[in-house]
Amino acid sequence: MPNPTRIEINCETGEVLEIELTDAEVAEREEARIAYEAQKAEEATNAALRAEQKAALLARLGITAEEAELLLG
Amino acid sequence: MPSTYEPIYTTTLNSAQADITFTSFSGYTDLRVVAITATTRGSQSGFGIQVGNGSIDTGSNYSVTRLGGNGSVAYSERTSNQTSVAMAMQPTRSNFFIDFMNYANTTTNKTFLITDDNAASYAIRAVGLWRSTSAITHLKIFDTDGFNLIAGSTFTLYGIKAA
Amino acid sequence: MATTFELIASASVGAGGQADITFSSIPSTFTDLVLKVSLRATTSGIDATKITFNSSSSGYSYRSIWGSGSGTPSSFNDSSATYFQLQYAGGTSSTASTFTNGEIYIPNYAGSTNKSVSIDQVQEDNATTAYIVPMAGLWSNTSAITSIQIAQTNGNLAQYSTAYLYGVKNA
Numbered sequence: 001m002p003n004p005t006r007i008e009i010n011c012e013t014g015e016v017l018e019i020e021l022t023d024a025e026v027a028e029r030e031e032a033r034i035a036y037e038a039q040k041a042e043e044a045t046n047a048a049l050r051a052e053q054k055a056a057l058l059a060r061l062g063i064t065a066e067e068a069e070l071l072l073g
Numbered sequence: 074m075p076s077t078y079e080p081i082y083t084t085t086l087n088s089a090q091a092d093i094t095f096t097s098f099s100g101y102t103d104l105r106v107v108a109i110t111a112t113t114r115g116s117q118s119g120f121g122i123q124v125g126n127g128s129i130d131t132g133s134n135y136s137v138t139r140l141g142g143n144g145s146v147a148y149s150e151r152t153s154n155q156t157s158v159a160m161a162m163q164p165t166r167s168n169f170f171i172d173f174m175n176y177a178n179t180t181t182n183k184t185f186l187i188t189d190d191n192a193a194s195y196a197i198r199a200v201g202l203w204r205s206t207s208a209i210t211h212l213k214i215f216d217t218d219g220f221n222l223i224a225g226s227t228f229t230l231y232g233i234k235a236a
Numbered sequence: 237m238a239t240t241f242e243l244i245a246s247a248s249v250g251a252g253g254q255a256d257i258t259f260s261s262i263p264s265t266f267t268d269l270v271l272k273v274s275l276r277a278t279t280s281g282i283d284a285t286k287i288t289f290n291s292s293s294s295g296y297s298y299r300s301i302w303g304s305g306s307g308t309p310s311s312f313n314d315s316s317a318t319y320f321q322l323q324y325a326g327g328t329s330s331t332a333s334t335f336t337n338g339e340i341y342i343p344n345y346a347g348s349t350n351k352s353v354s355i356d357q358v359q360e361d362n363a364t365t366a367y368i369v370p371m372a373g374l375w376s377n378t379s380a381i382t383s384i385q386i387a388q389t390n391g392n393l394a395q396y397s398t399a400y401l402y403g404v405k406n407a
Contacts, residue, residue, distance in 0.1 A: 004091040004221055011082045011230065012097035021091055029091065033219030078241040083267075083406040107268065107406075109343055109352070140370075142301030144313025168343060168354045168372070190354045190372030196299050196311075198356075198370050227344075229267075229406040231240065 004029075076234070083229040089113050090222050092121075092215030094129065099210070101232030104176050108169040110226035112162045112216050119217030120162035120169060120189065126207035131156055134204045137187075141197035158201035159217045160189040166226075167191040177208040242266070242403050249397040253278045256387035259401045264346035264380055266403030271340040271384060273399045275325040279391035282324035282365070287340060288385045289351070289375055293318040298353075300371040320373050322357050325388060325397075331361035335397065346380040 003026050008017040021029070058065060081098050098104065112118035123129045136153035139160070152159075160169070170188040175181065182204050189197040203209070212230070216222060244266075247257045262269070277283035288296075296317040302310040325336045338357035345351060353373035360366040375381075386399055 004089070006091045006215075007084070007086070007093045009082050009084065009093070009095050010097045011095055012099075014082070016084070018090075025091075029219035031219075032217060037218075076240065078404075080240055080406045107343060140301060140309070142299060142309070142311025142370075144299035144311055147301050147303075147309035147311040149309075166352065168341070168352050170341070170354065188354055188356075188370075190352065190370075192297050192299060192352060192372045192374035194299065194372075196301050196354075196370045196372035198301070231406075 079232050079234075081230040081232045083227070086222060086224050086226045088224045092213055093222065093228055094211060094213040095230050096211050098212075098230060098232060099177060100234075101177070102175065102235040103233040104173040104209075104212075105231040105233065106169070106171040106212070106214070107229045107231070108171070108214060108227070109166050110162070110169065110228070111164055111166045111223045112220045113164075113223055114216070114218065114220040115164055117194070118162045118220050120160040120167075121157040121213075121215045121217035122160070122171060122185075122187070122201060123157045123213045123215070124183065124203050124209045125211040126205065127210060129211050129213045130203065130205065135201065136204070137199050137201045139197055139199040141195050143195045157217060158185075158187070158199075160187060160197060160199060161195065162216065163191045163194050165191065165193060167194075173209060179206055179208055181206060183209055240405050241270075242405070244401045244403050246400045247398065249393045249395050251395050253392035253394050254397075255392050256385055257393065257399050258383060258385045259399075260383040262345075262382050262384070262401070263403070264382075265405075266346070267344065267406040268404040269342040269345045269381065269384075270402040270404060271342075271399065272402070273322070273338045273340075273386060273397075274335045275322070275338070275386075275397045275399075276330070276335045276394040277325040277327045277388045277391045278394045279327040279388070280329050281327050282330065282359070283327055283391050284389040285322035285325050285336070285338075286319040286385070286387050286389055287322060288319045289377070289381045290379060290383050291385060292375075292377060295376040296320055296373065297376065298371050298373040300369050303368045305366045320353065320355065320371070322355070322369075324359055324367060325393075326359060326361050327391065331363050334361035342381065348378050348380075350378060351375040351381060
């Protein structure tokens with residue numbers, strides 16, 4: 001199966017090149033994809049943890065989120 | 074009278090592509106990219122912008138500040154020392170506008186304004202920075218997460234002259 | 237070389253105000269449309285401006301970011317709107333001689349796909365209320381846009397309001 005291609009346009013001459021990515025470039029893109037997925041997973045975990053901590057704190061203080069915003073605003 | 078606002082190049086992708094790079098667009102004061110594109114990924118991906126002088130700069134020389142809203146929540150975020158300026162990209166077509174002011178000067182770092190609109194997902198406005206005082210001679214747009222720009226995507230590069 | 241960015245038509249509201257501005261018979265010979273507006277309403281308070289295409293009152297959806305200069309920015313969406321709303325044009329109680337500015341960019345307006353729209357709009361009059369509202373819009377209609385209507389929700393467009401419709405050619 002051929003690798004994905006990229007387009008390079010020389011605006012002065014109008015030449016358009018369709019270039020197949022090298023195996024190294026394909027591997028680099030795959031690494032970028034994996035890193036992105038991992039980062040998003042970590043962000044999701046952190047967001048869930050913060051939401052849990054916030055809910056626990058509000059419950060301990062006996063106030064709603066809106067009341068907390070009023071106090072901090 | 075010389076034309077103030079000129080299309081330098083326009084293209085519609087016949088097939089999905091990993092990226093598109095424009096070169097050799099000297100002779101203008103400012104540049105505008107109008108891109109209507111989407112990712113081949115089945116969910117949100119990243120719309121990447123890289124520039125360079127002589128070649129594309131893949132170093133950690135980019136930063137971006139974004140203001141966005143998804144219809145429920147507004148947010149602002151900033152990232153620095155990145156290898157590209159990354160926006161969001163959906164599997165459905167979005168409007169992207171990228172404005173480079175004074176792109177060919179050799180005294181300032183390069184700031185550019187970005188619009189990223191997808192009515193089903195968000196409205197985003199951002200400012201990107203390439204930390205280099207070199208003139209921009211190369212411009213690349215790509216999917217940051219290893220996916221492709223869909224077939225049928227359109228890209229137009231406009232040049233704007235101040236005189 | 238053909239002109240890339242060309243004025244198609246312009247409108248300026250005279251004394252007494254105007255109910256609406258309509259650009260009709262828009263030629264299909266351009267690639268994109270750019271509508272630039274400077275608006276004020278005849279109402280007392282601020283008033284939302286309505287933008288519609290082809291006199292249609294259906295198929296509009298959008299997501300926007302809303303900043304008023306105080307508090308936390310907001311974000312809104314409407315998946316079944318009857319128009320795109322520019323928010324807001326100042327009225328007679330707003331600081332004199334200040335107008336809301338907006339730009340509406342419509343790529344591929346004459347194509348046979350749904351029409352995506354990017355809007356930037358600002359209203360600032362050195363008073364207590366101001367708005368900046370970027371918006372991503374979609375008109376779910378595959379017809380070519382042949383007319384654009386600009387109207388206020390409750391009042392009229394005030395004198396000196398202007399609208400300029402430009403066509404952009406990509407070749």
